[in-house]
Structure formats: structure tokens, C-alpha cells
Amino acid sequence: MVNLNGNTCEESTPILTLSNRGLNYGDAVFETLRYTAGKIFFWEDHYFRLMASMRILRMEIPMNFTMEFLESEIVKTIDASGDKNESLRIKLLVWRKEGGKYTPQTRDIDYAISIEKLANPFYTIEDTSCEVELFKDHFVIADLLSTLKSTNRLVNILGSIYAQENGYANCLLLNEKKQVIEALNGNIFLLKGNTVKTPPLSDGCLNGITRKQLIEIIKTIPEFVFEETSISPFELQKADEIFVTNVISGIIPITKYRKKEFGNSFAKMILPKLSLKGRMS
Structure with a gap:
């Protein structure tokens, strides 16, 4: 309909x-x-x-x-x-x-x-493989337009084709400064120790709704420090967890990037908080 x-x-x-x-x-x-x-x-x-x-x-x-x-x-x-x-x-x-x-x-x-x-009425984290790679054929130009949910998504389309042709579940997009800004289908968060990072909007990432909710949630957890800061590709292999966020899936943990494999315990911990926030909104 x-x-x-x-x-x-x-x-x-x-x-x-x-x-x-x-x-x-x-x-x-x-x-x-x-x-x-x-x-x-x-x-x-x-x-x-x-x-x-x-x-x-x-x-x-x-x-x-x-x-x-x-x-x-x-x-x-x-x-x-x-x-x-x-x-x-x-x-x-x-x-x-x-x-x-x-x-x-x-x-x-x-x-x-x-x-x-939708097949699933709830936000869940499946124990399935999600291997990613950088998409470097084209870059997102960081400006106000790149933060919008517009129909100008050629970089995401070409990145999705690249992922499909090379057997990856997803790809990470870069801006013109070669900073990691987001995945093909959502914003990204990186956990190292007790510090959680996500790129700022000024780097060109989508102004995601779930991104906003998770920032608010993470700031309420005293055991963790939140930083909205640029992420270099070199940081990816040093991370303990990396996950993608969007309003349909909630949180999608990345399991592997090149030779590094990641956990998902933090993602599993905050997912119920996101679900509750969605039901209460």
C-alpha cells in the first residue's frame, strides 16, 4: 500500500x-x-x-x-x-x-x-559474521549535504556493489580526508577500553536518528567515556568493538576487519536500552 x-x-x-x-x-x-x-x-x-x-x-x-x-x-x-x-x-x-x-x-x-x-519485531543481535572493508573507490565530501537523508546516495550504491562482489557484509566509507565516517547502511561506533567514539557530523557522516539515541544512552553510563571525534582507518584494528547503527536493525556488530576480529559484549549491553528508548519515544 x-x-x-x-x-x-x-x-x-x-x-x-x-x-x-x-x-x-x-x-x-x-x-x-x-x-x-x-x-x-x-x-x-x-x-x-x-x-x-x-x-x-x-x-x-x-x-x-x-x-x-x-x-x-x-x-x-x-x-x-x-x-x-x-x-x-x-x-x-x-x-x-x-x-x-x-x-x-x-x-x-x-x-x-x-x-x-519486517521479519523481526524486536531489535536483536545475531551471532552471524559481519566482515567489512574500506571502500576507497569514491569518497564522501564532508559538508552539510552529506549529513542529509537524501536520494543522492551513489557512493553507498557503488560501495554496496563492491561489498557484494568481494564477499563483504558491509563497507566503511571515507571522507576526502581519508577519515572513517560511516558504514554503507548506518553510522559507526568504535569501542577501545572504556572509550566509545563516533565521528562528528562535521566529518560528513549521516545525521542518524539511532546515532543520536545511542549518544544520549552512552553518556548516561558512568563506566564509559564518550567522544565525538574523527576516526582514522589505523584505529580500526586496535578497537575492541565496532558496530553499525540504524533505525531498522538497531545495532549491527562488525565481527571482522582484515585480520582483526571483534567482540560484541558492549553492543549487547546497550541494545536493550535502545529498544526501551524506542518504545518510550
Whole structure:
């Protein structure tokens, strides 16, 4: 089931034309949401990130685009699908209306909401292999645009193809200064001793919702020190744990990078705290 500008229709219904600006120019932003037990995890944070992204891209935000309105549209889409008792991945996509080339004819927007069932209703950590490598064919240019959840994700696509062709579960992306900034599908955290690090937004990483939640959680644990600081590739093999975070999977521990294997005890310790925070949000 898809919701296009407030009208629900079957997923097979054509909703885009060849003039769509998201298709032609990547003139679009999106939010990926997790819905479990009738709850959208971290909805307020998602909403404000979407509004900030639209402002940065100079889209015209409709007067009715309130947090309550968009939540009601999401719920309407779920109800129409008959999947309200399922755990779902929800995509809220916003693009500028058709017209113009690089210079748009209007700043008004269209939006679509789509849903997909999730296999697991809970955040879990599976004891499966997750070997990673650096993706060095292309770099993320660190600026404000690289922190947005936009449809301009060619580096992630090419990195995913590289990982698939070379038998890796994931790849780590670098900025133009050769600093590690994130994984293909989420932010990264590194644990060494009792210090937990994650790259700052100024290094070009995605302004992740789960990243924000975990920073808040880690700062409340007195046994650990948190640092938002640049991470060099040389630090990876010295780490005790490295894990990837996103709102759908929660925490994904990396098990191997080159010859170094990693544990996941810290990740397992904080995952229940993240789950509780999501249910309480």
C-alpha cells in the first residue's frame, strides 16, 4: 500500500512520471521509520530531521505538514494495508514538484509513504559474521549535504556493489580526508577500553536518528567515556568493538576487519536500552 499526497493506492499503481525531479535530479529527501506494536520509533526526531532537511534544500513546507498530520497519514497508510499488527519499515519520501531543469519552476512538494513488513519485531543481535572493508573507490565530501537523508546516495550504491562482489557484509566509507565516517547502511561506533567514539557530523557522516539515541544512552553510563571525534582507518584494528547503527536493525556488530576480529559484549549491553528508548519515544 502506498500513500501519495494523502491518497492511498495499491503498490503496483504508477505514481511517478519521467519528469519527476527526484528521479531526474535526486531532488528528494526521505525518512526510514520503524513501526512496532503500534508505535513509530523516535517519530519526533524523524519529523524534525525531515523538516530541517527540507529547509536546507529550500523546499516549500506545506502549512499542514505538522508532526500530527504526517503521523496520521502514516497510520492511515498502515490501516489501509491491514498490517497494523505487524512490524514495519516505513519510507516517507518528499520531492519537489515537476518543472524546470536544475532550476526548479516551483518549490512546492509531493510526498509518498510506503510500507514493508519486517521479519523481526524486536531489535536483536545475531551471532552471524559481519566482515567489512574500506571502500576507497569514491569518497564522501564532508559538508552539510552529506549529513542529509537524501536520494543522492551513489557512493553507498557503488560501495554496496563492491561489498557484494568481494564477499563483504558491509563497507566503511571515507571522507576526502581519508577519515572513517560511516558504514554503507548506518553510522559507526568504535569501542577501545572504556572509550566509545563516533565521528562528528562535521566529518560528513549521516545525521542518524539511532546515532543520536545511542549518544544520549552512552553518556548516561558512568563506566564509559564518550567522544565525538574523527576516526582514522589505523584505529580500526586496535578497537575492541565496532558496530553499525540504524533505525531498522538497531545495532549491527562488525565481527571482522582484515585480520582483526571483534567482540560484541558492549553492543549487547546497550541494545536493550535502545529498544526501551524506542518504545518510550
